[in-house]
Amino acid sequence: VQVVKQLHKILFFDWEEIDNCYTFSIILKSLLEFLSERSPLESFPLNRAVVDLLFGMQEQLQNAVFKNEKFEKEDIFTIFEDSLEGEFMAFSGMPLKGLQVLGLLETRSLSFDNVIIMDVNESVLPKLRLYEPLIPRDIMAQLGLNLLEREEEIQRYYFKRLISSAKNVHLIYREGGDRQRSRFVEEIIWNQQKEGNSLDTLPISTISFKVEVLPDKREIKKEKNVLDYLKNLSYSASSLDTYLNCSLKFYYKYVLRLDENESELDEPEAVDVGNFVHEFLNEIFEELRNTKFSISNEFRNHFSSLLDKRFDECFKKRMDAGAFILKEVVNHRMNRFLDEEEKRESEVKEILGLEKQCNMKLELNGETFRFNGKIDRIDLLEDDTILVLDYKTGNAKKMTVKTVVSDNSEMTRDSITRIMKSLQLPLYLHFIRNEFRNKKLDAGLYLLKEPKLVKLFGNKEPVEQGIFDKVMELSARAIEHIICKEILNPDVPFSPDTKNSRFCEYCPFTLLCR
Ligand code: SF4
Incomplete structure (x- = not known):
């Protein structure tokens, strides 16, 4: 002790x-x-x-x-x-014999027969300090102080001098994820391709390491205080979906409330881009709310200039050399999304709600549980249907109504995950059911990558009341099962679920459950 x-x-x-x-x-x-x-x-x-x-x-x-x-x-x-x-x-060594481990600047005026350069990746070589805490980069540029460019030239000179004086050179870089090979390597390859008039002038050997996440059989038992906490928790669609995918992840995220550590200055990640797009669409569509839905040329122009402005405000500080590509991609996708919206002009009467905060209580197994969620958008369609929309910037799992209503399997966490896939859209419909009691309801995922709107009850036929009621009933039973028979069951521990390796690959808690 x-x-x-x-x-x-x-x-x-x-x-x-x-x-x-x-x-x-x-x-x-x-x-x-x-x-x-x-x-x-x-x-x-x-x-x-x-x-x-x-x-x-x-x-x-x-x-x-x-x-x-x-x-x-x-x-x-x-x-x-x-x-x-x-x-x-410094790693000191014998200058005339054996292996020397040197930093790039330490190699000045030295020549070697064999040179191995590790990590020839962007942001490592050249290593440039993009964020200057005292004088912003724009002001430096205005004053003619192009320190970054000078620094890059110095590193390029040392790099080229070192490799041109060597007999054998091995440049080692990592690729994949957000790793790009260095612009210095690109230059070499480009020059060789121009000289050889072919794309395959330089042999590149690839070495890959298969990395597998190996969660142990770690299980977390539910103590009384945890069960009390879970009884009073306000459940959301993402917490329920997280439980469906991995109960241990649910424990880390919604019981321990662990989150990824993010810095404002980190490179933008998929989740940041997703948040940006959500906020932007909320802001821009606020202008069309409660008016006749129409994508005019004037609206298009305003859409593009606001997107440009908001992108710079959000990402400029954090951008590296490749960020202009991100901007191009976002612009391209948003413009295609707007084309898709234009096609919906004849279908949509008006936008009724944006980022609507919803709270409700449901009676499950004799007890009352709280639920909350934020609906991205609610449209009123020309045929008087209320359509709940959720924007998806990444991949999304969507339930297929036909499979759900025709399946007779016993309700278990596995069968719910397999058949219903996600409880998000049904939960959203439960949220608005009372408010729009006399209207037909539907819900859809707006897949912004494609872009495509996929409705829960099919894109063509009007929603059939019998099928709608059945889906509502089955989803309510599924929610009840997940909360009462699983989450609140002291005999079902939180345990790792590794069936979907991609899910583990992108899980921020990988290190915790190894
Ligand atoms: S790494 Fe996989 S098993 Fe571990 S918590 Fe995340 S999703 Fe669950």
């Missing part, structure tokens, strides 16, 4: 109250001393070099002129992280 207490103090507690660099440096010093004395850290030569470097930084902070200035804790960490990022650690 003493050891745990001491570790807690040195790793967490001591850091709570820091408000200037002096206190930070003293706490850092005691942590480094503790690690040096009480851990095998010093047995590894490289560790020693790192600790020496950290002691050096600690001393600088302890004696800095601003050491007693008050800062927010987060800012002190940022200052430290930023200066740590600028530190270099």
Whole structure:
């Protein structure tokens, strides 16, 4: 217990109250001393070099002129992280023999027979500081201070000089995900292709590593306090769908409330683009709300200029060299979406609601449960049908009504996942059912990638009341089963579900359940 207490103090507690660099440096010093004395850290030569470097930084902070200035804790960490990022650690070696591990700038004036360059990827080589905290990049450019361009030229020079003086060169880069090979590699390939007048002038060997997520059989038992919490939880379509896909993920996300750590300065990810598109469509369609639905030329022009403006406001700071492609893609998809909307002019009478916040209570198994959700858009159609819409920027699972009404399997989590796929649209219909009691209701996913509107009850025929009622009844039973027989069942632990490997691949909790 003493050891745990001491570790807690040195790793967490001591850091709570820091408000200037002096206190930070003293706490850092005691942590480094503790690690040096009480851990095998010093047995590894490289560790020693790192600790020496950290002691050096600690001393600088302890004696800095601003050491007693008050800062927010987060800012002190940022200052430290930023200066740590600028530190270099040399791997010393014998210059005439064996393998030398060098940084690019350390290779100046040196030549080698064999050169292997690792990580020849964008944002590593060239490594450019896109975000300049003191003087914004636009102002620098206006003043004629093209530091980025100069920095890139310097790195390009060292890179080219090094590889031109070597007999054998291996350039190693990673591809896939958000990784792109360096513009320096692209230049080499492009020059070779021009010279050889062919696309296959440079042999590129590919080495791939198959990475599989291996969740263990980790299961989380439901304690009484967790069950009490779950009884009072307000359920949403995404929490229910998450449970259908993996109950352990539901536990991490909706019980422990863990979330991904995101920074405003990170590269935009799919989820950021999705949020951006949702917010933009909400803003632009607000102007058409409660008027005759029409996509005029004037509206189109306004749509494009607002999209441009909002995109720059949202992503400009975070953009790297490839972001203009993202802008092109978003523009292209949004314009195609607008074409699709224009085709719906004769079908849609008006837009009744946007980002409508919904709350309701449902009686399930003798108990009352709360539900909440936000409906992207509600349209009133010319035939008086109310159509609930959910925009999807990524892939979406959609239930097929025919399969749902014709299936007689016993209700289990597996059968609900397999047959209903997602409870989102039925839940949305439950939300608005009372408000639009005398109207026909339908719901649809607007797949913005394609773009295509896929309605729950089919795109052509009018909604049949009998089928509608059956879907409502089955979905209510499915929701009841998931909450009462699964989520609130103390005998059903939260456990990893690895049937769908793609789901695990993109799950932010992969590391937790390994
Ligand atoms: S990684 Fe897979 S098994 Fe683990 S929580 Fe995520 S979805 Fe579930």
